[in-house]
Amino acid sequence: MCGIVGYIGKKRAVDVILKGLSYLEYRGYDSAGIALISNNNTNIFKAPGKLSNLKEILCLEKEENINATMGIGHTRWATHGLPTEANAHPHSCNCKSLTIVHNGIIENYKDLKPELEKKGCKFISQTDTEVAAHLIAHEFEDKKDLLKAVQSAVKKLKGAYAFCVTHKSMPDRIIAARKNAPLIIGVGEGENFIASDIPAIIEYTKKAIYLSDNQVAEIKTDSIKIYDENDTLIANKVENLPFEPIALSKMGYKHFMLKEIHEQPDVVRNVLVDKLHDEDTKVILDDVKLNKEQLSKINRIQIIACGTSLHAGLVGKYILEELTGIPTDVEASSEYIYRNTIADENTLVIGISQSGETADTITAIKQAKEKNSHILIITNRKDSAMARLADSLLPINAGIEVSVAATKSYMAQLLSLYILTIFIAENINSKENGHIKDIKKELLTLPSKLESILNDTKNIENIAKKYSSFKNFIFIARGINYPSALEGALKLKEISYINATGYPAGELKHGPIAMLDETMPVLAILNEGIVYDKVLSNCEEAKARQAKLIGVTNFIDEKHKNLFDDMVSIPEISDIVSPALNIVVLQLLAYHISEYLGKDVDQPRNLAKSVTVE
Numbered sequence: 001m002c003g004i005v006g007y008i009g010k011k012r013a014v015d016v017i018l019k020g021l022s023y024l025e026y027r028g029y030d031s032a033g034i035a036l037i038s039n040n041n042t043n044i045f046k047a048p049g050k051l052s053n054l055k056e057i058l059c060l061e062k063e064e065n066i067n068a069t070m071g072i073g074h075t076r077w078a079t080h081g082l083p084t085e086a087n088a089h090p091h092s093c094n095c096k097s098l099t100i101v102h103n104g105i106i107e108n109y110k111d112l113k114p115e116l117e118k119k120g121c122k123f124i125s126q127t128d129t130e131v132a133a134h135l136i137a138h139e140f141e142d143k144k145d146l147l148k149a150v151q152s153a154v155k156k157l158k159g160a161y162a163f164c165v166t167h168k169s170m171p172d173r174i175i176a177a178r179k180n181a182p183l184i185i186g187v188g189e190g191e192n193f194i195a196s197d198i199p200a201i202i203e204y205t206k207k208a209i210y211l212s213d214n215q216v217a218e219i220k221t222d223s224i225k226i227y228d229e230n231d232t233l234i235a236n237k238v239e240n241l242p243f244e245p246i247a248l249s250k251m252g253y254k255h256f257m258l259k260e261i262h263e264q265p266d267v268v269r270n271v272l273v274d275k276l277h278d279e280d281t282k283v284i285l286d287d288v289k290l291n292k293e294q295l296s297k298i299n300r301i302q303i304i305a306c307g308t309s310l311h312a313g314l315v316g317k318y319i320l321e322e323l324t325g326i327p328t329d330v331e332a333s334s335e336y337i338y339r340n341t342i343a344d345e346n347t348l349v350i351g352i353s354q355s356g357e358t359a360d361t362i363t364a365i366k367q368a369k370e371k372n373s374h375i376l377i378i379t380n381r382k383d384s385a386m387a388r389l390a391d392s393l394l395p396i397n398a399g400i401e402v403s404v405a406a407t408k409s410y411m412a413q414l415l416s417l418y419i420l421t422i423f424i425a426e427n428i429n430s431k432e433n434g435h436i437k438d439i440k441k442e443l444l445t446l447p448s449k450l451e452s453i454l455n456d457t458k459n460i461e462n463i464a465k466k467y468s469s470f471k472n473f474i475f476i477a478r479g480i481n482y483p484s485a486l487e488g489a490l491k492l493k494e495i496s497y498i499n500a501t502g503y504p505a506g507e508l509k510h511g512p513i514a515m516l517d518e519t520m521p522v523l524a525i526l527n528e529g530i531v532y533d534k535v536l537s538n539c540e541e542a543k544a545r546q547a548k549l550i551g552v553t554n555f556i557d558e559k560h561k562n563l564f565d566d567m568v569s570i571p572e573i574s575d576i577v578s579p580a581l582n583i584v585v586l587q588l589l590a591y592h593i594s595e596y597l598g599k600d601v602d603q604p605r606n607l608a609k610s611v612t613v614e
């Protein structure tokens with residue numbers, strides 16, 4: 001989603017900010033802008049489209065207009081108003097003295113706007129942010145101090161915001177504020193940075209202050225002052241940042257997505273290390289703060305997540321119910337929050353999120369917390385807002401994921417759910433040991449099985465090429481692989497814009513079968529297990545309607561010969577662990593179709609890596 005970078009120091013701010021914004025590009029955006037403040041002068045530059053458009057404009061500028069050592073920059077993901085130059089940030093007031101960049105949504109902007117218009121404010125964009133610019137400018141006229149103006153204005157704002165604000169009459173400071181949207185202050189020597197995410201500043205500093213909700217900060221070259229919601233100065237809590245800059249390299253792969261798909265064997269090793277040693281030793285989860293007695297009292301599990309994380313949660317439901325016997329519901333966070341969800345102190349609520357910043361999931365977790373449920377967060381970002389709300393934290397350690405389409409984080413979430421389930425089952429003795437031992441043994445063999453798929457992808461590439469001209473796809477599976485079908489379809493539509501839908505195979509005949517003909521390929525996941533024959537029958541039904549059939553299977557069967565047009569084989573694997581292998585085939589298929597069609601694989605249109613608005 002939107003990205004913020006601010007800089008105050010001795011370097012040319014434009015260089016630091018543009019570089020920082022380029023490290024946030026992966027999050028998804030559709031316009032960019034920068035404000036440079038020097039000698040009581042503010043220069044604002046904006047451009048719709050990619051950051052390269054903004055860079056082109058800046059290249060044509062005279063040096064004296066862009067040599068400031070303080071500035072704020074932004075990449076905008078449109079929410080209110082088209083991705084035009086006028087709607088791009090920074091926004092300003094009538095006299096252009098004040099500039100603001102903003103992530104989030106000001107929910108009461110429509111209430112505030114008429115009042116400001118009555119006071120003479122002229123609006124030139126369709127954004128909610130411009131309201132904040134005029135509001136703060138008005139407060140500034142009264143208070144004559146930017147910190148006080150922001151402190152007063154934020155009390156009138158509803159919704160979510162991370163701001164950076166400057167005023168040309170105070171060119172020695174940037175004011176930052178946050179509520180329900182991430183913002184960090186990078187601490188340097190003789191310079192300071194502000195960013196909505198770590199990659200933007202990690203090259204310059206490894207020390208940062210995480211702003212909390214309702215805090216406002218005054219940032220100068222050599223000082224940072226943080227104020228709480230009562231405007232009281234509080235002590236700075238400087239923390240070490242977790243990333244190395246190298247993490248943002250493609251390491252020779254054409255796209256981050258392909259690199260991240262290939263990292264999955266190591267991702268599995270990383271999740272298992274220190275937690276699962278061998279099949280005879282119990283799973284160790286130091287960060288789960290629930291003892292045997294507390295675990296035995298849990299009578300309901302609720303998993304809340306969005307998108308790909310939601311699909312991981314659906315696999316989680318199958319394994320949790322199978323191995324622990326505890327009833328488990330899975331719900332999209334955006335649905336969970338607008339109804340009276342039944343949860344209490346005996347409910348374990350599991351929030352799953354790669355970014356840990358997804359607004360819908362954060363709201364859902366806060367709602368569950370109020371019901372005294374134990375909150376367990378599975379996330380790739382130990383430093384995220386969600387992690388900070390957790391009673392128990394299960395970091396997935398997948399490393400930074402740059403591609404908007406989640407791949408390795410899904411794998412790490414799946415593995416974390418297997419490990420968590422086994423941990424609960426072993427503590428409450430819900431399943432006989434033999435079954436659990438078999439699963440543990442298989443989990444340990446996963447990295448080499450994944451490598452065998454990744455070492456020979458020619459067949460998948462050929463299938464991708466063959467089917468890349470189709471406009472629609474159906475993915476079917478049953479049981480524990482139904483979520484794999486959903487995730488495979490999501491991957492394909494996200495990065496190739498092909499209309500792909502996942503269905504439980506048994507549902508085909510209840511409606512979707514009407515769409516089948518030779519223009520609608522059907523991809524079926526057929527794993528040896530209790531639903532194998534059923535899925536095979538559903539494939540026959542599809543074939544009888546002339547649909548092209550692609551199979552993904554771990555089973556060599558003569559019956560496949562005259563049925564499937566194309567087939568991808570995966571290594572031998574039990575049904576319960578198979579989602580971890582099947583998904584890699586579907587990720588590769590989506591990747592190669594998108595690549596073949598020449599789409600922007602890593603930054604698909606309209607999508608954002610971290611969805612920080614509800």
Ligand code: M6R
Nearest residue numbers: 307308309353354355358405406
């Ligand atoms: O960061 P989160 O896991 O909470 O994000 C949830 C979804 O926005 C995310 O999984 C989205 O669906 C991805 N683009 C999937 O590739």
